[in-house]
Every structure is written in structure tokens, then in C-alpha cells.
Amino acid sequence: MNIVEVNHLKKYYGRHRGVEDVHFTIKQGEVFGFIGPNGAGKSTTIRCALSLIFPTSGKITLFGLDSIKDQVEIAKRVGYLPSEVAYYDNMKVKDLLEYSMSFYGRPDPARLKDLCERMDLDISRKIDDLSLGNKKKVGIVQGLLHRPSLIILDEPTSGLDPLMQQRFFDLIEEENKRGATVLFSSHILSEVKRLSDRIALIKDGRIEDMDQIASLQSNHYKNVQLTADPEALDRFEGSDLIEVKQRFGDQLHFIYRGEINRLLRELARFDVQNLSMEDPSLEELFMDYYERPNNEHVSS
Amino acid sequence: MNTFRHEWRLHGRLLRGWLIAILLTLALFLSFYPAFQDGLDDMVAMMEGFPPEVLRGFGLDIDSFATYSGYLAYIYVFVQLLLGILSIMSGMILVGREKLNRSSDFLFSKPVSRRGLWLAKVAVGLLGLLIVNSLITAVVYGVSGVFSIPTDGAIGSILVSSLLVQLIFFFLGTLIAVLKRRLQTVTSSATAIGFGFYFLLIVARLLEDDQFLRLSLYGLFDTAQVQRQGVDPTNLTIGLGLIILLAGISYRRYVTQDLEV
Known part of the structure; x- marks a missing residue:
């Protein structure tokens, strides 16, 4: 009820x-x-x-x-x-x-x-x-x-x-x-x-x-840590799928919004050495919602 | 009923102080009457020396001044000024108490309708005015009894019509309380309004203009006029209409307005 x-x-x-x-x-x-x-x-x-x-x-x-x-x-x-x-x-x-x-x-x-x-x-x-x-x-x-x-x-x-x-x-x-x-x-x-x-x-x-x-937290976006060949990462960094947070040599930390299989298909083209995905914290979620202009959120 | 009790308890504090001041003022003025009577010839001679505008402005009528009701009509203007201020304050404080204390969220989230709240608050105000006026009546007739002063029917008319003036001011106070977004200075606002209308009364008397006299609100039931001619039926209709109109708008606003945080 x-x-x-x-x-x-x-x-x-x-x-x-x-x-x-x-x-x-x-x-x-x-x-x-x-x-x-x-x-x-x-x-x-x-x-x-x-x-x-x-x-x-x-x-x-x-x-x-x-x-x-x-x-x-x-x-x-x-x-x-x-x-x-x-x-x-x-x-x-x-x-x-x-x-x-x-x-x-x-x-x-x-x-x-x-x-x-x-x-x-x-x-x-x-x-x-x-x-x-x-x-x-x-x-x-x-x-x-x-x-x-x-x-x-x-x-x-x-x-x-x-x-x-x-x-x-x-x-x-x-x-x-x-x-x-x-x-x-x-x-x-x-x-x-x-x-x-x-x-x-x-x-x-x-x-x-x-x-x-x-x-x-899980549906909204993912915090992704990717370790791969630096040349491959250079190309991936330019993708409109992601929002880069940090880059150290062969490591890339980015936020991914969208359908998860699409990301996996994209990553399958590279020689991935390591990959970790985490749900955002509530604080990150909150900040993401409120710092972005209206109507910019991408549903998963 | 709980709202009525609560409001009555808080309102009683305000009433007590004003009641003492009003009754003492009235008793003091009335106690001078026997002395005025003893020296009436001198008093009349002195009044005849006043410019007619002064006599008109203060509602002094040489012919009726000698009677108890005529004397009351003169001094009651000052008592009525105090009663007017008290009535405006009562209306503003009772209906605007939650605005004054910023406690609207507390009271209006309780299981009681706004209609019930408004009625309880107005009932407290009316009961207060009834008690004040009953005691005033007791003092007026008490003094006449103590000093064996003969009374006439005009005294009752003055006292009853005064209650109507107070009702107009009371509902004007409730209306101000609902219309103003924030209430902070009730006493000074009520005093300014009370004195403002009182000065209008004096000006209207000087101009001898009936329409202007009505605008002053006190003049709808001008004590000098009521003592001489009784209550004017047109003014009575206007007065009662005004009470209903002010009460109606105040009620409507109270039950439909958004509450400020």
C-alpha cells in the first residue's frame, strides 16, 4: 500500500x-x-x-x-x-x-x-x-x-x-x-x-x-581503472564514452556512463592488462548530479 | 478547545495589563465628575471662552457637558483610543501569533483545521473584549452609584456603540495579521494605527464632514453624536457591514494562504 x-x-x-x-x-x-x-x-x-x-x-x-x-x-x-x-x-x-x-x-x-x-x-x-x-x-x-x-x-x-x-x-x-x-x-x-x-x-x-x-549507485555510472598498452589508452582516451579522471602511463582512471556491454565490447579491441570497476560512492553520485547542467544525465 | 485554552492563557497576560490601565484611566476621569458639577458655572464660562473649533475638535458640547452621559461622551474618546489600540493589538497578536513566533509549522501540522484555529483565536479576542467592556460598564455605573449621579439611556448607547468600534478595530487587526508577511512590531503598529484614526476623527469633527467622520472609524459611532442623537442607523449599517467584511476577508486569507517558513 x-x-x-x-x-x-x-x-x-x-x-x-x-x-x-x-x-x-x-x-x-x-x-x-x-x-x-x-x-x-x-x-x-x-x-x-x-x-x-x-x-x-x-x-x-x-x-x-x-x-x-x-x-x-x-x-x-x-x-x-x-x-x-x-x-x-x-x-x-x-x-x-x-x-x-x-x-x-x-x-x-x-x-x-x-x-x-x-x-x-x-x-x-x-x-x-x-x-x-x-x-x-x-x-x-x-x-x-x-x-x-x-x-x-x-x-x-x-x-x-x-x-x-x-x-x-x-x-x-x-x-x-x-x-x-x-x-x-x-x-x-x-x-x-x-x-x-x-x-x-x-x-x-x-x-x-x-x-x-x-x-x-550501480546503475548510474562506474568508476573504472584500466591498465593497458599506452598507445591503446591514447586512442581510448579520446572516446566520447568516458570522462577521464586521471592518467598515469599505462593506467587510466575514468568514469563511464552508459550500457556496460558497450564498454566491454570497446575494451575487447585492446590488450587489457588489468581492469577494475566500482560503483560510485553516494557523495560522488550526489556531486555528479548537482554539478552537471540539467538534462545531461545518461540513463544506463 | 485546546487552542482556545492555549490562546486564552497567552492572551490573558496582554489583557491584564491593558485592563488595569484602561479601568484606572476611566475611574480617574469619572471621579472628577462630581467636582466638575460643583463648579459647573465656572466650567461653562471657561468653555465658552474656547474657540468653537477646539470645542468641536474635542467633541465638547456645553449643553450636554453637565450631564453624566455628556461628560462620559467627552472623556470616553480617550478611553476609546486605548480600547482601539488594544483591539488592533489583540487581533494582530491572536491571529498572527504563529507569524510572530515563527511557529506556524508547529501548529498548522496538528490535527486541527485552519477554520477551527481562526474561530478559536477570534473567540478568545471577542471574549477578551466582552470582559473588558463588562468591567468598563461596571465602573461607569459603579461610579454613578457611589456618587449618586443620575444616569440616562445615552450611557448604554455610548458603551454599546464603543464595542462596535472595538470590533471593527479587532477585525482590522486580524486582517493586518494575515496580510502582512512578517509581523514584528505589533505594539508600535497598533498604536500608530489607533492614533492615526483618532487624528482623523479630530480633523473630521473640525470639518464637520460626515463622510470624513465615517472614515475615521471612531467617528462611525462618535461618542458626542451618540450621546446627543443616539446611534445613526446608516452608520450602524456601515459599521456592521465593515465588521462582517473585515472578518470575512481575514478568515478567507487565513484558511487559504501559504504559510511562510
């Missing part, structure tokens, strides 16, 4: 592009990572899904319900951590969390205590006395208090120290094991790699690619 369905979402802020024809689905129990640089459209997509902003066109359904018409029903099942956490400054953390809980029916003090202990959060403090990291902890606790079926996290770890990041990841993994679906946006690739089953790469408001991380 699809928990999230985003259909041809388009959002413009006046004349400024937010997102353009974004289209994806997330299955129940899946952890879906949304990767992209600042301004790519990650938060816009999330905020449209939560009806914090309204799409210019397109449709979003969560749990099969319309994101605008059924916003209240959807919100009962969603836990949301915004990228920028801000609350009512004059309130104490305890009062804010109680206020947050009041929207979901019966309070659960045991759950509150457990989450606050795990996130090392002092609920007796006033919100305007908290650091950014502590405000983020408040956001995490209020987002998970009601045991949501769908957890939406917008750049969740910014401001958290490494220990708290670790505890946060553990919490999300536990919630996911419990059956919660997770949609989170980030540009921190290590956390995306750790948590996600599947990722979507977004750039300039459009989804560039979407798959399991392993598939994206």
Missing part, C-alpha cells in the same frame, strides 16, 4: 519556481530519503504534503486521503519535524509538549518521559532559553509523541550533536520497525545512506532520479 503519493506536483511562489512536476510514491514501512541541495524543492514538497502551503497544480495523497481536503484526518497520523524549529518563546517545554499532545487525544506521560530521557531534554526550561540543538530535540519529541504512522522529517539532524544524532537515528529505526513509514529530507549523505531504503534526488525543483541507493 502506498502511504504517500505525490502526483505531478507543481508549486510556484508567484513567478519563482518551488517544484516542477514532482512525482513519487512511498510504500508502507519504507524509509524514503529526499536528497538535494538548498533550494532544490525538498521543503516545498514536504510542506505541500502537509498543506502548510498549497500546490499550484498536481495532487498529493497520504494514506489514500487528499492532502488538502482531509488535512485534519491526515495530521492525526503524521509526526512532523520542520527544518527550522520555532515555538512560543514564553512557554516552558513541558507546556508546549502538553499542548502538542492535547491535539491527539489522551496524553501518554510514559511516552513523554521516555522520549525526553532518550533525547536528554529538560522539560522544565523555557523555550527561549534553549539552544538550537535543544529546540530540535523538542521538535523530535513533539513529532514522535503520538506514535505517528508517517514520520516526516525535514533536515532533522541540523543542530544536533553526534551523540544525539545517533540516538535520533536509533529512535527513527525503532519507529520504522514498529511499522512507521518515514519520509525525510537531507543533504547529509551519511544519514541518508544509513536510514533510507530508497532515495529521490531532487534538483532545481525536479526529481532527477529515484531508486534504492545500491541501484542508483
Whole structure:
């Protein structure tokens, strides 16, 4: 069952592009990572899904319900951590969390205590006395208090120290094991790699690619190290199949994008002494997507 | 209901301070009335020495000044100025609280409709105004009881029509809150707007121009006019229409607008 369905979402802020024809689905129990640089459209997509902003066109359904018409029903099942956490400054953390809980029916003090202990959060403090990291902890606790079926996290770890990041990841993994679906946006690739089953790469408001991380890495391009006769390498270096990274005598390091058998047929014409192929790291993949101009990616 | 309670708790802090200031100002002015009555002849003689423009500008009417309602009509302009500023502030703060605190993402992602939020916030504002006006009424009649001052029907008209002015300013405040992208200086904005309309009232009185008087909003139910002639039916219709219009636009914008990050 699809928990999230985003259909041809388009959002413009006046004349400024937010997102353009974004289209994806997330299955129940899946952890879906949304990767992209600042301004790519990650938060816009999330905020449209939560009806914090309204799409210019397109449709979003969560749990099969319309994101605008059924916003209240959807919100009962969603836990949301915004990228920028801000609350009512004059309130104490305890009062804010109680206020947050009041929207979901019966309070659960045991759950509150457990989450606050795990996130090392002092609920007796006033919100305007908290650091950014502590405000983020408040956001995490209020987002998970009601045991949501769908957890939406917008750049969740910014401001958290490494220990708290670790505890946060553990919490999300536990919630996911419990059956919660997770949609989170980030540009921190290590956390995306750790948590996600599947990722979507977004750039300039459009989804560039979407798959399991392993598939994206293996299908996208290959890092190739080739050892061969230098004269043969000279000829091969000029090929439009490859993008040369380094050349040392009889060794050539290049990136190959395209159908793998075509490369092998090409290489079969040479006297190859050694050949190694590796999938790119997520960082390389990310940089490759975002450094290239639009529409230059070659599908395998 | 939880939003109503939450808003009421936060709004109560604002109301308490303003309520004390307004009630003390009113009680202080009203407590001068017996002294004015004792020296009424001197007072009238002094007022007759004023240029007619000054008398008109401040809504001073020599004939009605001697009565409690006439005296109230004069001093209530200043109380109404404070009430106008409080009403604009209430509307701006209540409906714009999430903009002020940048906490829109927190509240609007909760299982509550925007319609429910707007209604809860407006209900808190209206309850606040009702309490303020009830206490003002208690003080006005309380002072008359303590000093055995006779009252007339014009007092009720002044107080009720004042509530209508406050409602106009309250919904104007809610509209400003939804229209402005960022809210930062609520107190100074509300004070500037309140004083701006008050100066319009003075100018309109000097010009004796009914259309201009209506533009000043306070002048729709000008206390001096209400005391002498009662509430003008045309102004009442305009006032009620304005309340509905401002409330309607504010509500529409609140439920349909994109929330700023």
C-alpha cells in the first residue's frame, strides 16, 4: 500500500519556481530519503504534503486521503519535524509538549518521559532559553509523541550533536520497525545512506532520479581503472564514452556512463592488462548530479 | 478547545495589563465628575471662552457637558483610543501569533483545521473584549452609584456603540495579521494605527464632514453624536457591514494562504 503519493506536483511562489512536476510514491514501512541541495524543492514538497502551503497544480495523497481536503484526518497520523524549529518563546517545554499532545487525544506521560530521557531534554526550561540543538530535540519529541504512522522529517539532524544524532537515528529505526513509514529530507549523505531504503534526488525543483541507493549507485555510472598498452589508452582516451579522471602511463582512471556491454565490447579491441570497476560512492553520485547542467544525465 | 485554552492563557497576560490601565484611566476621569458639577458655572464660562473649533475638535458640547452621559461622551474618546489600540493589538497578536513566533509549522501540522484555529483565536479576542467592556460598564455605573449621579439611556448607547468600534478595530487587526508577511512590531503598529484614526476623527469633527467622520472609524459611532442623537442607523449599517467584511476577508486569507517558513 502506498502511504504517500505525490502526483505531478507543481508549486510556484508567484513567478519563482518551488517544484516542477514532482512525482513519487512511498510504500508502507519504507524509509524514503529526499536528497538535494538548498533550494532544490525538498521543503516545498514536504510542506505541500502537509498543506502548510498549497500546490499550484498536481495532487498529493497520504494514506489514500487528499492532502488538502482531509488535512485534519491526515495530521492525526503524521509526526512532523520542520527544518527550522520555532515555538512560543514564553512557554516552558513541558507546556508546549502538553499542548502538542492535547491535539491527539489522551496524553501518554510514559511516552513523554521516555522520549525526553532518550533525547536528554529538560522539560522544565523555557523555550527561549534553549539552544538550537535543544529546540530540535523538542521538535523530535513533539513529532514522535503520538506514535505517528508517517514520520516526516525535514533536515532533522541540523543542530544536533553526534551523540544525539545517533540516538535520533536509533529512535527513527525503532519507529520504522514498529511499522512507521518515514519520509525525510537531507543533504547529509551519511544519514541518508544509513536510514533510507530508497532515495529521490531532487534538483532545481525536479526529481532527477529515484531508486534504492545500491541501484542508483550501480546503475548510474562506474568508476573504472584500466591498465593497458599506452598507445591503446591514447586512442581510448579520446572516446566520447568516458570522462577521464586521471592518467598515469599505462593506467587510466575514468568514469563511464552508459550500457556496460558497450564498454566491454570497446575494451575487447585492446590488450587489457588489468581492469577494475566500482560503483560510485553516494557523495560522488550526489556531486555528479548537482554539478552537471540539467538534462545531461545518461540513463544506463 | 485546546487552542482556545492555549490562546486564552497567552492572551490573558496582554489583557491584564491593558485592563488595569484602561479601568484606572476611566475611574480617574469619572471621579472628577462630581467636582466638575460643583463648579459647573465656572466650567461653562471657561468653555465658552474656547474657540468653537477646539470645542468641536474635542467633541465638547456645553449643553450636554453637565450631564453624566455628556461628560462620559467627552472623556470616553480617550478611553476609546486605548480600547482601539488594544483591539488592533489583540487581533494582530491572536491571529498572527504563529507569524510572530515563527511557529506556524508547529501548529498548522496538528490535527486541527485552519477554520477551527481562526474561530478559536477570534473567540478568545471577542471574549477578551466582552470582559473588558463588562468591567468598563461596571465602573461607569459603579461610579454613578457611589456618587449618586443620575444616569440616562445615552450611557448604554455610548458603551454599546464603543464595542462596535472595538470590533471593527479587532477585525482590522486580524486582517493586518494575515496580510502582512512578517509581523514584528505589533505594539508600535497598533498604536500608530489607533492614533492615526483618532487624528482623523479630530480633523473630521473640525470639518464637520460626515463622510470624513465615517472614515475615521471612531467617528462611525462618535461618542458626542451618540450621546446627543443616539446611534445613526446608516452608520450602524456601515459599521456592521465593515465588521462582517473585515472578518470575512481575514478568515478567507487565513484558511487559504501559504504559510511562510
